[in-house]
Amino acid sequence: MGRLAGKVAIVTGGASGMGAATVKRFRAEGAEVFVADIQEDLGGEVAKETGATFARLDVASNEDWISLAAQVEKRFGRLDVLFNNAGVVGGENTVDRIDLAVWNRLISINQTGVLLGCHHAVKLMRRNPGGSCGSIINTASTVSYVALSHDIAYSATKAAVRNLTKSVAVWCAQAKTNIRCNSIHPGPIDTAIFSHAVPAGTDMAPIMKALNAMAPVGRMGRPEEVAAAAVFFASDEAPFVTGAELVVDGGMIAVHPDLP
Numbered sequence: 325m326g327r328l329a330g331k332v333a334i335v336t337g338g339a340s341g342m343g344a345a346t347v348k349r350f351r352a353e354g355a356e357v358f359v360a361d362i363q364e365d366l367g368g369e370v371a372k373e374t375g376a377t378f379a380r381l382d383v384a385s386n387e388d389w390i391s392l393a394a395q396v397e398k399r400f401g402r403l404d405v406l407f408n409n410a411g412v413v414g415g416e417n418t419v420d421r422i423d424l425a426v427w428n429r430l431i432s433i434n435q436t437g438v439l440l441g442c443h444h445a446v447k448l449m450r451r452n453p454g455g456s457c458g459s460i461i462n463t464a465s466t467v468s469y470v471a472l473s474h475d476i477a478y479s480a481t482k483a484a485v486r487n488l489t490k491s492v493a494v495w496c497a498q499a500k501t502n503i504r505c506n507s508i509h510p511g512p513i514d515t516a517i518f519s520h521a522v523p524a525g526t527d528m529a530p531i532m533k534a535l536n537a538m539a540p541v542g543r544m545g546r547p548e549e550v551a552a553a554a555v556f557f558a559s560d561e562a563p564f565v566t567g568a569e570l571v572v573d574g575g576m577i578a579v580h581p582d583l584p
């Protein structure tokens with residue numbers, strides 16, 4: 325029996341990177357999975373390859389969430405796990421050169437998108453046959469603790485996800501819902517997101533080299549290493565874990581700058 329046998333899950337941003345790795349792992353652990361993403365081609369491929377279901381979802385759209393919730397309810401009559409993982413970077417946006425279009429885009433995807441996911445998941449999970457229960461996992465970042473000066477919008481939205489998670493966790497516990505909500509804080513993980521952070525045509529080699537040198541373990545993380553953390557939060561092995569944060573960063577934020 326897999327660790328998620330019998331569970332129904334939604335993975336946002338499931339077409340790529342950590343989301344795709346989590347879809348694969350959740351399927352391998354026995355869950356039914358909806359790959360929810362704006363990238364229909366890639367998301368469809370992940371779904372086909374893993375036996376999951378693709379659903380087009382823009383996390384910033386309440387209408388899209390309403391339609392996905394209806395689809396999940398019609399097909400399985402329950403939702404056990406939401407991995408609220410879709411997110412985007414803003415590129416160069418600093419306090420002296422703000423770009424309101426970038427700021428508003430990141431707030432709507434990284435922050436409002438996570439809020440909408442929590443809202444619709446809680447509604448579905450409270451109606452689960454056999455009683456209210458479920459696990460919501462939000463992808464924050466190490467940037468929730470230590471800020472990027474060059475991407476103020478990303479830093480602000482990922483810090484918001486950390487505390488939004490705790491508000492949801494506490495409300496769900498106090499309302500006796502048996503729904504847990506936790507956040508994962510990845511450090512540098514080897515995914516496509518870094519190529520979106522720089523202008524097209526940028527030589528990625530020096531950037532990847534610097535990213536690989538950031539953590540004391542001397543390499544970037546792999547998407548599968550984040551998927552493993554998501555399985556723990558999603559599983560029945562964590563019934564007393566809510567409002568918690570799991571940093572997956574190879575020790576990056578544990579290290580204090582040393583003397584030369």
Ligand code: NAD
Pocket residue numbers: 336337338339340341342343360361362363381382383384409410411412413433463464465466509510511512513514515516517
């Ligand atoms: P990725 O670019 O490989 O995957 C992100 C996915 O989100 C893509 O499939 C994309 O299509 C989807 N997406 C973007 N906007 C969307 C929207 N509006 N609606 C639905 N889906 C949308 O990147 P990744 O590194 O796997 O990122 C996953 C999450 O991890 C993000 O929230 C990111 O901020 C966070 N994160 C990444 C790192 C890292 O180093 N890679 C570190 C910390 C946190």
